[in-house]
Amino acid sequence: MSKREFYTIHERIWHWLQALTIIALMVTGFEIHSPHVFKVMGFETAVRVHNAFAVLLLINAALGFFYFFTAGLLKIFGPRSADFMHLAILQARYYLFGIFRGDPHPMQRTPENKLNPLQQMVYLSILNILLPVQIVTGILIWGAQRWPAAIEQFGGLGLLIPIHLLTAWFFLADTIAHVYMTTTGPTIFADIKQMITGREAEGGH
Amino acid sequence: MNRLLLHSTPVALALILSTLAPTAMAGALHPEVQLLDVGGQPVTRSGQAVSPMRSCGGCHDTKWIEAHSPHSSLGLGEPGGREYDAGPGSINRFDPLTYDRVSFDGEFTFGIADWLKRHGARHVGGGFATHDADGTPLTDLESAKAGAFTHALGDDGEAVVWDWQASGTAEMNCFLCHLPTPDDQARRLALAEGRFGDVATATLQGAGVAEQTASGWNYPGVAPDGTVRLPIESPSPQNCGICHGTTVTAPGDPFFFAPSADRRATLTTGSIFAPGRIPRSGMNVASRDSLARPWDVHAERLLECTDCHSSVNNPAHFAESSETRPQHLRYDARRMDIGEYLLQPSHEFARGRSAQTTARRDLDDSMRRCESCHQAEAAHDWLPYRDRHLMGLQCEACHVPEQFGTTLANIDWTILDRDGEPIRRYRGTTGDPDDPRTLVEAYRPVLLPRADASGQTRLTPHNLVTSWFWVDGSTGAPVSRKRLEHAFLTGDGFHSSMLKALDATGDGKVSASEQGLYNPHQVNVLAARLEEVGVSDPQIRGEIQPFGTHHGVATGRWATRDCRSCHGEGSRTTEEFWLADFAPGGVMPEPVGDSGVEFAGELKISECGHVVYQPDPKLAGLYLFGTSRAAWADSIGRLTVLLVLAGVFLHAGLRLILAQASRREERS
Numbered sequence: 001m002s003k004r005e006f007y008t009i010h011e012r013i014w015h016w017l018q019a020l021t022i023i024a025l026m027v028t029g030f031e032i033h034s035p036h037v038f039k040v041m042g043f044e045t046a047v048r049v050h051n052a053f054a055v056l057l058l059i060n061a062a063l064g065f066f067y068f069f070t071a072g073l074l075k076i077f078g079p080r081s082a083d084f085m086h087l088a089i090l091q092a093r094y095y096l097f098g099i100f101r102g103d104p105h106p107m108q109r110t111p112e113n114k115l116n117p118l119q120q121m122v123y124l125s126i127l128n129i130l131l132p133v134q135i136v137t138g139i140l141i142w143g144a145q146r147w148p149a150a151i152e153q154f155g156g157l158g159l160l161i162p163i164h165l166l167t168a169w170f171f172l173a174d175t176i177a178h179v180y181m182t183t184t185g186p187t188i189f190a191d192i193k194q195m196i197t198g199r200e201a202e203g204g205h
Numbered sequence: 206m207n208r209l210l211l212h213s214t215p216v217a218l219a220l221i222l223s224t225l226a227p228t229a230m231a232g233a234l235h236p237e238v239q240l241l242d243v244g245g246q247p248v249t250r251s252g253q254a255v256s257p258m259r260s261c262g263g264c265h266d267t268k269w270i271e272a273h274s275p276h277s278s279l280g281l282g283e284p285g286g287r288e289y290d291a292g293p294g295s296i297n298r299f300d301p302l303t304y305d306r307v308s309f310d311g312e313f314t315f316g317i318a319d320w321l322k323r324h325g326a327r328h329v330g331g332g333f334a335t336h337d338a339d340g341t342p343l344t345d346l347e348s349a350k351a352g353a354f355t356h357a358l359g360d361d362g363e364a365v366v367w368d369w370q371a372s373g374t375a376e377m378n379c380f381l382c383h384l385p386t387p388d389d390q391a392r393r394l395a396l397a398e399g400r401f402g403d404v405a406t407a408t409l410q411g412a413g414v415a416e417q418t419a420s421g422w423n424y425p426g427v428a429p430d431g432t433v434r435l436p437i438e439s440p441s442p443q444n445c446g447i448c449h450g451t452t453v454t455a456p457g458d459p460f461f462f463a464p465s466a467d468r469r470a471t472l473t474t475g476s477i478f479a480p481g482r483i484p485r486s487g488m489n490v491a492s493r494d495s496l497a498r499p500w501d502v503h504a505e506r507l508l509e510c511t512d513c514h515s516s517v518n519n520p521a522h523f524a525e526s527s528e529t530r531p532q533h534l535r536y537d538a539r540r541m542d543i544g545e546y547l548l549q550p551s552h553e554f555a556r557g558r559s560a561q562t563t564a565r566r567d568l569d570d571s572m573r574r575c576e577s578c579h580q581a582e583a584a585h586d587w588l589p590y591r592d593r594h595l596m597g598l599q600c601e602a603c604h605v606p607e608q609f610g611t612t613l614a615n616i617d618w619t620i621l622d623r624d625g626e627p628i629r630r631y632r633g634t635t636g637d638p639d640d641p642r643t644l645v646e647a648y649r650p651v652l653l654p655r656a657d658a659s660g661q662t663r664l665t666p667h668n669l670v671t672s673w674f675w676v677d678g679s680t681g682a683p684v685s686r687k688r689l690e691h692a693f694l695t696g697d698g699f700h701s702s703m704l705k706a707l708d709a710t711g712d713g714k715v716s717a718s719e720q721g722l723y724n725p726h727q728v729n730v731l732a733a734r735l736e737e738v739g740v741s742d743p744q745i746r747g748e749i750q751p752f753g754t755h756h757g758v759a760t761g762r763w764a765t766r767d768c769r770s771c772h773g774e775g776s777r778t779t780e781e782f783w784l785a786d787f788a789p790g791g792v793m794p795e796p797v798g799d800s801g802v803e804f805a806g807e808l809k810i811s812e813c814g815h816v817v818y819q820p821d822p823k824l825a826g827l828y829l830f831g832t833s834r835a836a837w838a839d840s841i842g843r844l845t846v847l848l849v850l851a852g853v854f855l856h857a858g859l860r861l862i863l864a865q866a867s868r869r870e871e872r873s
Contacts, residue, residue: 035768036773036831043772043773044589047589047590095856099860100863101863144593145592148596158835162835163838165838170845173845173849176850177853
């Protein structure tokens with residue numbers, strides 16, 4: 001029996017490119033922040049690579065938005081059901097208790113409804129808060145040499161950089177949690193495999 | 206006709222050749238000078254000393270020049286300085302390097318004549334050396350009360366009237382700066398002996414036109430009417446170096462210079478203005494073979510001091526201050542006529558803005574800066590965030606990465622050595638700095654924020670010279686050298702109470718390691734001695750004077766280029782800068798208040814007990830990637846990641862344990 005397509009090629013390219021850029025930005029970002037602790041490629045290279053990946057992230061985010069918007073898929077990120085909170089509680093209870101008892105997933109995922117309520121909440125906070133904050137502060141820091149007066153209006157580098165840094169820590173925490181949550185599928189690697197092949201996982205939930 | 210040609214050709218050739226030789230050309234350009242004495246008579250007739258004001262005044266407006274020469278006035282009559290200073294200049298601002306304060310007010314301890322004898326070698330003459338603060342000639346002064354201009358210290362230490370008529374006055378000495386070979390040694394001797402009227406003539410001895418005899422001055426080679434051709438020229442670096450610092454013009458000259466107050470710029474910053482390569486000099490610089498760079502790239506490229514520090518009305522270099530120039534006007538093509546300039550060449554010289562020059566602040570930033578000649582943008586393509594770096598750093602921050610001259614670090618006047626000298630300690634050398642064999646290690650100037658002409662704060666390299674000295678508690682003024690000597694020394698060495706207090710080993714000597722006030726007992730003993738000689742409530746004060754390091758410039762290859770020099774652990778923007786091995790009397794020094802430098806950092810005792818300054822650019826509003834820290838962001842971020850990791854491990858662990866239990870149950 002052929003499995004149906006769960007993630008389109010566009011979604012998968014967007015996802016993995018996003019993953020690559022975020023990991024690269026975190027690695028280079030932490031090397032810039034603490035070059036004596038993280039010694040990966042050298043400070044100067046790290047700065048250049050960081051800037052290059054930041055541009056890639058922006059392009060990918062823009063293209064991703066364009067794709068999700070034109071494909072009518074933006075709705076998958078937002079709550080659609082009237083009993084969203086009830087479903088969110090069910091999902092939380094599953095992760096807190098049910099998963100240990102081998103209970104079935106409370107929500108059956110479909111290509112049109114890929115994200116459970118908790119994932120939707122996380123994505124909404126990332127897309128609406130963390131990512132914009134990171135992009136805006138990043139652009140301002142990068143632009144400090146071009147528009148120094150404007151940067152001072154935003155509190156100067158002394159404020160912008162710590163905010164950028166804190167958001168990076170949150171991204172790291174989110175990435176760890178995100179990767180771990182991929183192991184909660186039918187098998188440990190089923191969800192990752194699904195994001196690579198795009199095909200629905202065996203025993204999908 | 207042919208014979209005429211035959212005879213005239215060699216003469217013409219000689220004339221042409223003489224104009225091609227640079228030194229001959231400079232001298233040949235200047236017409237003959239009639240050497241006149243102070244009364245206006247040719248010196249060849251009177252046998253008197255030469256008066257530069259009269260002699261040069263035949264063509265140049267010497268009175269106007271003197272009035273426009275901060276080198277003559279040295280801040281006299283200017284307001285400023287610390288609470289116990291009479292002004293902001295070398296003559297009226299307390300300087301721990303020279304120590305002696307002229308008594309412009311209060312009790313007489315040191316007069317102008319004393320200052321000229323001891324420190325006049327770094328004064329060009331004129332100003333207070335010829336007139337008092339009101340403009341009255343010193344030779345016309347009469348005063349019953351001991352004062353700075355009328356009195357001097359007698360042999361017994363008491364004030365005596367100084368006879369200016371007998372000593373003469375030290376006129377502004379044109380020959381010191383405008384002759385290629387001024388006789389500085391003879392000049393210094395005349396000053397030290399108090400023969401102030403002979404100073405300018407003594408300077409001429411180097412040119413071979415004056416010689417001193419038992420009966421007065423003799424002028425060989427000078428025409429009977431007093432005229433002579435002197436090789437007068439624009440000041441060379443050697444002329445400037447007589448008072449300012451170590452300057453060398455011959456690239457192959459294997460020079461050695463010991464630290465000296467006469468080479469003040471070198472003593473206080475370590476900079477040496479020389480064109481040669483460091484390994485080829487006579488200075489025993491550590492790792493010299495790997496330093497194939499010139500001492501100063503500007504000297505190597507044949508720039509002279511006057512190319513940058515030119516007269517402010519020199520038509521060739523004139524640049525109107527951005528403060529007075531209309532904004533729409535980039536360049537004012539109108540120039541003073543050369544004749545007008547030669548009549549009244551201002552001796553106010555263009556300069557930048559330095560922490561140590563506190564007089565005539567109106568001349569700050571009158572000099573063309575690095576960016577006036579260099580296109581920084583074109584040469585820094587390789588530099589990430591180039592504009593940001595150029596905004597936050599003075600050029601010297603990277604292009605004066607190290608200084609190789611032996612540099613003063615601290616000077617301790619709380620005790621004196623047997624010769625009545627303070628204890629001086631230097632950077633980069635642990636041995637005898639006067640010995641050419643002593644290894645000199647370069648030091649890295651500390652980067653301190655300083656506002657430039659545009660108001661932009663940039664990190665600028667400095668040396669910090671820390672001084673400790675006794676002050677009179679009732680006035681706050683430093684205790685005079687005479688009093689210190691009286692309190693601490695006797696005719697044959699240390700005063701017994703001082704010897705007893707300092708001699709920790711009890712061998713009857715004060716060794717180098719014992720030279721210092723390490724404990725309260727020693728402080729109390731010396732304070733008691735000072736009280737015995739009349740000092741009221743003696744206290745120790747410590748001061749830090751920053752000195753901007755703007756010379757000793759390196760090309761891009763030798764400049765700081767490695768990002769990690771500033772970004773990351775061990776950043777030179779935050780590294781501890783050693784000030785002293787200990788704080789005499791436990792007194793922590795304080796920065797002087799008039800340097801214009803922002804001390805954004807912490808003065809502290811390091812783990813090994815040294816007095817250090819730890820800069821923190823963040824306090825100056827500069828955030829450096831890899832170096833600056835926002836503890837709150839890191840703390841919250843780390844905690845968040847740790848909580849997530851803990852949650853993941855707990856969750857995953859429980860899943861693993863329960864899955865194994867479930868499998869065991871299934872098997873059973």
